[in-house]
């Protein structure tokens with residue numbers, strides 16, 4: 337069924353695992369992710385960004401996710417990723433989403449609280465849960481490039497005040513991750529001291545890690561081998577994701593690893609099969625690569641296998 341993340345996060349927190357939140361943009365990506373979760377007997381969050389709504393049309397995405405629920409009977413959360421204002425959150429809540437993110441992290445603290453509370457007050461009476469964000473990811477932040485020196489990580493005391501004043505159900509924090517394939521200039525590093533402080537001040541409260549793709553080298557290499565040009569890409573080592581799951585992180589956002597898995601498989605197929613022009617062949621390879629990547633994440637990194 338379509339579920340909220342409330343109970344899923346509660347169990348994940350208690351057992352020290354995290355739930356993957358995978359971005360969806362078309363049928364094959366959804367099918368690949370959902371097959372993996374079904375095989376791993378894992379709860380699942382499918383998340384839709386503004387870009388995905390523009391690309392695929394919200395009606396198609398909603399129906400595709402409903403098909404996944406009907407086909408697998410998995411507990412699936414349908415989540416709005418990076419909702420940028422009250423209107424889009426309201427629209428998704430009215431449209432049957434079970435969870436929404438209101439991303440007001442670029443606003444001053446008090447404005448972030450006010451807007452987040454407004455979404456919470458609309459969502460909760462309708463049985464929908466809310467994710468907010470405090471602190472700015474480095475790199476590209478909400479289409480505004482945040483210069484590294486302005487990138488402010490989440491302040492632990494502010495996080496506790498924010499949760500108390502908004503009633504939000506989960507909080508995306510900034511501890512060194514960023515979106516995309518170029519997360520770290522030098523050695524990958526997350527601020528675990530900060531994460532531990534935040535989780536100590538918010539015991540039992542689900543934290544969310546954005547920009548959590550590993551940028552798996554096998555896919556980057558395959559992309560580059562078959563015509564791609566993605567130099568110097570690097571992401572969050574999987575050991576760090578496991579560590580984060582032990583300190584209150586219950587939701588791990590993954591999009592870039594999906595893109596790299598799908599793109600590398602399609603590039604390879606087209607290179608190896610120059611005479612093929614049946615999209616089902618290369619889109620099918622892409623789907624398989626997504627499935628394998630998600631199975632790996634669930635089984636070897638997130639720890640959410642056999643939880644349903």
Ligand SMILES: O=C(COP(=O)(O)O)N(O)CCCCOP(=O)(O)O
Nearest residue numbers: 385387516546547548549589591592
């Ligand atoms: O935290 C993440 C993903 O982080 P990752 O890049 O490490 O996978 N996300 O929230 C996914 C961001 C999706 C990008 O938006 P568009 O669809 O508009 O391009």
Ligand SMILES: [Ca+2]
Nearest residue numbers: 439441469478
């Ligand atoms: Ca943000």
Ligand code: NA
Nearest residue numbers: 416417418437
């Ligand atoms: Na999100």
Ligand SMILES: [Zn+2]
Nearest residue numbers: 515546547589
């Ligand atoms: Zn994000």
